[in-house]
Amino acid sequence: MPLKNWLLVSDIPYEGTFYKKFPHIYNIYCIGMIACISGLMFGFDISSMSSMIGTDAYKDYFNRPDSLTQGGITASMAGGSFLGSVISPNFTDTFGRKVSLHICATLWIIGCILQSAAQNQGMLIAGRVIAGMGIGFGSSAAPVYCSEIAPPKIRGTISGLFQFSVTVGIMVLFYVGYGCHFIESTAAFRITWGLQMVPGLILLVGVFFIPESPRWLANRDRWEEASKIVANVVANGDVENEQVRFQLDEIKEQVMIDAAAKNFSYKDLFRKKTLPKTIVGVSAQMWQQLCGMNVMMYYIVYIFNMAGYTGNTNLVASSIQYVLNVIMTIPALFLIDKVGRRPVLLVGGIFMAIWLFSVAGILATYSEPAPGGVGGDDTVTIQIPSDKSSAAKGVIASSYLFVCSFAPTWGIGIWIYCSEIFNNMERAKGSAVSAATNWAFNFALAMFVPSAFKNISWKTYIVFGVFSVALTIQTFFMFPETRGKTLEEIDQMWTDNIPAWKTGSYIPQLPIMEDEEGNKLGLLGRPQHLEEARSNEKGLIDHSDSNTNSNRSITK
Secondary structure, eight states, X not given: OOHHHHHOOBOOOOTTSTTTTSOBOOOHHHHHHHHTHHHHHHHHHHXXXXXXXXXXXXXXXXXXXXXXXXXXXXXXXXXXXXXXXXXXXXXXXXXOHHHHHHHHXXXXXXXXXXXXXXXXXXXXXXXXXXXXXXXXXXXXXXXHHXXXXXXXXXXXXXXXXXXXXXXXXXXXXXXXXXXXXXOOSTHXXXXXXXXXXXXXXXXXXXXXXXXXXXXXXXXXXXXXHHHHHHHHHHHTTOTTOHHHHHHHHHHHHHHHHHHTTOSOOGGGXXXXXXXXXXXXXXXXXXXXXXXXXXXXHHSHHHHHHHXXXXXXXXXXXXXXXXXXXXXXXXXXXXXXXXXXXXHHHHHHHHHHHHHHHHHHHHHHHHOXXXXXXXXXXXXXXXXXXXXXXXXXXXXXXXXXXXXXXXXXXIIHHHHHHHHHSSOHHHHHHHHXXXXXXXXXXXXXXXXXXXXXXXXXXXXXXXXXXXXXXHHHHHHXXXXXOOTTOOHHHHHHHHHTXXXXXXXXXXXXXXXXXXXXXXXXXXXXXXXXXXXXXXXXXXXXXXXXXOOTTTTOOOOO
């Protein structure tokens, strides 16, 4: 395929925007990869701490922080992310999705500089808070942007690139940290944290070359730009393509609906009509934290200490789960649009509970108290003796299997899901509140899990196992299926109040509306010619015999 066709670089500037001098890439996979670099940054931060907290260079320079202090240092990034995700909708809605991504990159770079140059705990925490604010912007804006620009057929794949980027970032920087931990000076952590700037710099430049969200442009009455973007992304610039016309008409209808309820605020998320979506979005992000995965990521070194692994062996064993996290996310990028969201989340919840209870059971049966902590670290108060290696291997295997259960289900599914369930008017603020919930629980867990390990040891896993059972039950009764539906159809599904377990076979009956020129916008059901257009990769079908769509308007 010629490079020009692959990149689809447009030389038509968008008037009135800061980005008008830059050509744009319209290949949807390239767009998704650039936007989701913010996920890579998130992953970098997770493993940059987990790979350092066990090293002597880190402990000695930062005065050997106790469990509560280390929890505060680790949690500071999540605290900043919470703040960033709450602030971000004001920028995302007002200035566009791209501006929020640029803010994400800028804050991240500043935070990384402060971390790399940290002279004390306070400076380190400040750097992590600022970098976290950048991640808060990115975790709100990137999934929203991807869900709004991707065609329905591959929306799950494109939106899932965010979580895939997180897993790659975790793995890559853990191995960087592992290599640097052999350095005995402070360069061990300064090099690791300094290298975190690289994806921020790439995102800072890359955002100039991706188009703005067509749904955001449509809400700003910039229909010509919106239609060009949809046409370029979906059909190589063919504005008469059936899929393009269908998507633009649905966007236009949703914009008209949104216009009747302007000035949407945070409190509107909790009104009767929107509350069910808000509950699902908030619950989904809460459960992603309470299932225990980030405990595995942030404090995997402690977990393997309990299993009797120390020193270099601990780090090597810990790194395997990061590789598994990446490997298991790859097939999920494609399966989630084929299997659906609900089955993936339900199966994931069941298996995560099994492996968490397994870890708890093995530690409860075979571990012994470790007075003074393992290796002088009072966070780890139990350890499996060396003569019970089979039990230790059981803990490690269960931990790996937990990661393999999480990565293709609750790992990738939630960021996709929470960007789909809100309509145009609600999406930025709804996604921000959902992401803020994720970061609030991330902060709480990062802060208090070390204390939990210290005080209740293996019982910590019982708590997370119970949470996994609870999330599975709520998913069955409250989480609707969104696979294969346009964002506007998903909104109609909420309006029709369909029970969650029946939404897989739901066919939306979209309301018929007219634009100011009298053109019909809605579709009563889904006519066959649109089904054909949807199932056709390029949408190039001869509809000369059909006049049902001849008067549809795609530009204002």
